[in-house]
Amino acid sequence: MRLSSRVAGLRESATLKINAIVNRLKQEGKSIYNLTAGEPDSPPPEVAKQVVIDAVRKNLSRYTPTPGLPELREAVAAHTNRRQPSLSKPWSAQEVVVSNGGKQAIFNAVFSLIDAGDEVLFPAPFWLSYPEMVSAAGGTSVILQTSAAEGYRLSPETLESAITPRTRLFLINSPSNPTGALYTREELRELGKVLERHPDVWILSDEIYDRIEFEKGSWCSFLEANPGLKDRTVTVNGLSKSGSMTGWRIGWTVAPVELTRALIALQGHSTSGICSLSQYAAIAALSLPESDFEIQRLQYLHRRNLALEVLGKSEKIEVCVPRGAFYLFVDCKRALGQNQDANGFAERLLQDAQVAVVSGADFGAPTCIRLSFAVDEKTLVEACQRIVDYLDTLPG
Ligand SMILES: Cc1ncc(COP(=O)(O)O)c(C=O)c1O
Structure with missing residues (x-):
């Protein structure tokens, strides 16, 4: 065949x-x-379960807008703004697309940014779907080695030396699957300084494990450390890992509006909006305080x-x-x-x-x-x- x-x-x-x-x-x-x-x-959170039961009873089971229910997009924008308080202009609901898990969110972004021959940089060890998504999009993965001795964190020097005129995207995942590496605000800032010198390179920050940090307050969102890179950074997050809601398939991108338009077009012709019931659950889960x-x-x-x-x-x-x-x-x-x-x-x-x-x-x-x-x-x-x-x- x-x-x-x-x-x-x-x-x-x-x-x-x-x-x-x-x-x-x-x-x-x-x-x-x-x-x-x-x-x-x-x-999963009790409140999310209750909301779904009520939504089923109320027949809230129709198609929803491709990028998600307006209330959910608002809630995601507010959630992201709480993690990125240093941005000079906060995110709005128009810059959010809710997807089937973080996986589809990353897939949409890679497909919207990468053309054949473009290079995508990411540190190894990496989440195993990154190279597969890049190759499906026709791109070339450029893998940046890290070592256990450096806590599997990428150094700014290694990043700088790998950037070429073909580099289109840099993927970073903190905390990391599989290593548990987590970059502090200062470490992210150092990487950000390198990226500031290369204005054609986009950044995708996969923050799906954000709440699972072992030193309280050590985790930092990439854009919080580098607010000046907002116009070329996509933040990916969702409720799978830190919300214990893997099967509900709730992930999202928060990205500049021009890219968001492309993400919506792509998702509109593939899966459309995610399951309506999961979206009501997500609104409820996002309203929970961090202390929960x-x-x-x-x-x-x-x-x-x-x-x-x-x-x-x-x-x-x-x-x-x-x-x-x-x-x-x-x-x-x-x-x-x-x-x-x-x-x-x-x-x-x-x-x-x-x-x-x-x-x-x-x-x-x-x-x-x-x-x-x-x-x-x-x-x-x-x-x-x-x-x-x-x-x-x-x-x-
Ligand atoms: C690093 C990383 N990013 C993204 C995802 C995708 O998560 P989801 O289940 O929300 O699609 C996973 C899931 O294993 C992951 O480990």
């Missing part, structure tokens, strides 16, 4: 692949310690520390302490045999120790694995202990 060149090279997500194996093993009756989850294990999310933040912090304590018992791995999100990124280089990558390691860990993790290969880090700590404490501690015990059985 002849597929279009846009989709022919797309790869299946590593997370979906490992989950298929987990499901097969479960069907065979094996109990699996699953640390692959890319989603919170906590329920504190318990969840502290719970992730506690779990992170528990997992670090257990994994710290093995000298065969290097664990980078995450500053945000709910993942641990573990370098297994020392435990891997010659010419082995983490794909094989993750498969053997699953077969031999019944622990499921995601290989770092698709995140641009072939010797690493990603562990999610969005699971209950008992599972997390047992799984980490099994990893340590398994490492003990390996030579070296």
Whole structure:
């Protein structure tokens, strides 16, 4: 069969692949310690559930405007303005497009900005959908290496040296999936200074994990650190991760109005507006005070520390302490045999120790694995202990 060149090279997500194996093993009756989850294990906000029940009863189930209900666009603009108080002109509802999760929001932006041959820069390790979206749009991914020693954060020098006349877009994700790297306001400012010298480069800041920071007040929105870049920055956020609402598919872009018009046109001919019920729920969830999310933040912090304590018992791995999100990124280089990558390691860990993790290969880090700590404490501690015990059985 002849597929279009846009989709022919797309790869299946590593997370979906490992989950298929987990499901097969479960069907065979094996109990699996699953640390692959890319989603919170906590329920969505109570108020969001109630609003949806009421909306169903009131038959609020018709098409909505493509970029979202006006009240929701207002609520998103207000939410973003609270995170970016230094902007000289705040965002308005006209600059918001509500999409099917952060994923569609990023996809829309990449498709609206990238032409064949354009270069898109982003640091590695990266969220595995970035390169696939860029290649589907005909662009070229330029991957900027970072190291565990620098906390997997990109230096301004590396960014500067990678920019060419073909560079069209820079993607930044803080806190990061998969590393948990989080850039402080000062670090974002340093990157922003580089970008100020290159006026043709757009910035997409993926802030989907914004509430999950481990030092309170450490997270900063890219535009809050760099308000002068407002006319070429797209902020992506949503309720999937920090609102525990993954399946409700609520994400958005906040971007200058000319780009927003293109995003609306693209979405209007693909999916149209997102599920009406989710939009009512999103309005309710966005009205909650930040303090309502504190318990969840502290719970992730506690779990992170528990997992670090257990994994710290093995000298065969290097664990980078995450500053945000709910993942641990573990370098297994020392435990891997010659010419082995983490794909094989993750498969053997699953077969031999019944622990499921995601290989770092698709995140641009072939010797690493990603562990999610969005699971209950008992599972997390047992799984980490099994990893340590398994490492003990390996030579070296
Ligand atoms: C870094 C990052 N950005 C965006 C998304 C997309 O989130 P959503 O579920 O809202 O589409 C994810 C989801 O895993 C993510 O990890």
